[in-house]
Amino acid sequence: MLRRIFAVFAARNREFVRDRGSMAWNIVLPVMLVLGLSYAFGGDGRDQYTIGVLQDSAEIDSAQHPFLGTRFVEFVPVQDEALALRKVAHHQLDLLVSFDATPRYWVNPESPKGYFAERLLLQSDSAIANNISKNIVDGQEISYADWVLPGILGMNMMFSCLFGVGYVVVRYRKNGFLKRLRATPLQPREFIIAQVSSRLVLILAITIFVYTGTHLLLDTRMEGSYFALLLVATLGAICLIALGLLVSARVTSEELAGGLLNMISWPMMMLSGVWFSLEGANPIVQGMSRIFPLTHVLDAARAIMLDGAGLADVLPNILVLVVLCIVFLGIAAAVFRWSPD
């Protein structure tokens, strides 16, 4: 069994590595995106302040306090104080305010925008300036490059896994290569294991290569353990490969496969937090985003890379990924067909 799996695994690796166009694109695209987006959004591109408002409600009520009516400021309702404080520490929120019975605010003294946001708050109402309590939050700024790097690596992984496996399997089926394999002692599960292993090794190698390159180039942040990050990336890649196999398990048309894969990949890219955070978005949209494996990969990866989270902290994401892997692989193996009929 292992000999057969390795034979198909090795042949698929050779096929991918020698397809220089695809190989180069898998490496060049994410690097270009990270560099381009860091340049575009890394400086003072934002023309407004972002201030978190600690409250139970999901809606900001500007009548609650005159400060909440300040123009050119984005007020974001937050319920999770610990998460909000991490964001203040990392300059992702310029200020955190609470206008409950005991008015308070939190600011990172090292944040220039936090300084101006604090001035705005204190000048908005002379009464509150004497009553509100100030809290200091320490932490280093997270640049946009720091934040977007996991997203772009995840997106690259998603496209490579979904299309690199799903599309290829459909092509194999359409041109008769799967029929040829079916006439050998190779079992469907062996073929699936070989495909998953091949793409996993390749995508992890590419991801590590791109991460290392951008990390060295942009000095991006890494607070947690590389092992935890590798574990999350591995589980995420297996999950996405399995999803690609599931889509391609019976499809014989490349056009249909392309449509199905786009139908999955685009919402996943938009809603998993690749480019922007969904905090403050409609709760239904936030809930929907949790069904995508990429959301859990990125949440866990950012927690590890930016906040120094350990495996225990990202365990819920890991468990979801493990369950999704089992479900996708199980269904893909059950419904897989070598050829139509």
Added chain:
Amino acid sequence: MRHIQVAAVRRIRYSCTLFQLSAHPLMPPALEARNLVKHYPGVVAVDDVSFAVPQGSCFGLLGPNGAGKTTTVEIIEGVTPATAGEVWYMGEPAGERFRQEVGIQFQATALQDHITVRETLEMFHRLYDRRADLAEVIKACSLQDLLNRDNRKLSGGQRQRLFLAVALVNQPRLVFMDEPTTGLDPQARRNFWDLVKTIKSRGTTVILTTHYMDEAQVLCDEIAIMDHGKIVTQGTPDALLQERYPGIIIELPLADIVGDLDSLEHRVIEDLGIVEVISADVSGTLERLQPLISDFNNIKIRQPNLEDLFLDLTGHTLRA
């Protein structure tokens, strides 16, 4: 020229017969197809097909395009599920042993891109527990000079040789070849026939589907002709021809006929503009034809062949 070809055919068939005689009479057939049926929506592609192939023989499944021969073979190979029927291999239902011991050359298939001939062979070689000496397979299929060539850069004949080599990597006891020479030039076809003869000479059973009657005549010990999903006749080529044509064929241009041929057994092939008279007594028939045709110089005399039989049984002209 035709006499030389016929003599060669007989010599080959003689050697195969010797091989078959050496087989034990109680040996089970290499393959048995039992009452195979395949329905597609609105179409019966295979309609109760049964046959047995003795070990060490070459069995030809012939038929026009759409006759059901590829579907029949793919059911036997296990790549297309049958609606009904059974396949037995070496006296037992076809199963894992069948997959290990059978080699298949598909009519239409593809290999991976960016992979060389050597790597392709090595990959398929590793899929089997029972394996041939790869160097021998490469030599037998004349692939020595192509080993480092990308699969995509092979000519039609080279690809067919590679497909055959892939079918031989497990030292098969039974090889399927589905229209292996379609699209090849005459030289490549003849080279391929030599390869098949070599495989046969080693005692390997061969099942060949083709619509080239000359190919079947050269290679096959027994043939079955299929049409509309059924087998319409089956037997050795010689026996079938002798049964159907008790004599030789005298071919006349239709335009030269000036009299009534009703007293002679004949058939008119309007597409080709000829009349064929079948006769066991050539000189007597020629005498009777003399007053009935305008130009005696256009007469051709030839042995009946499988193409005649095919035409008679299926009513189809052959399409390459």
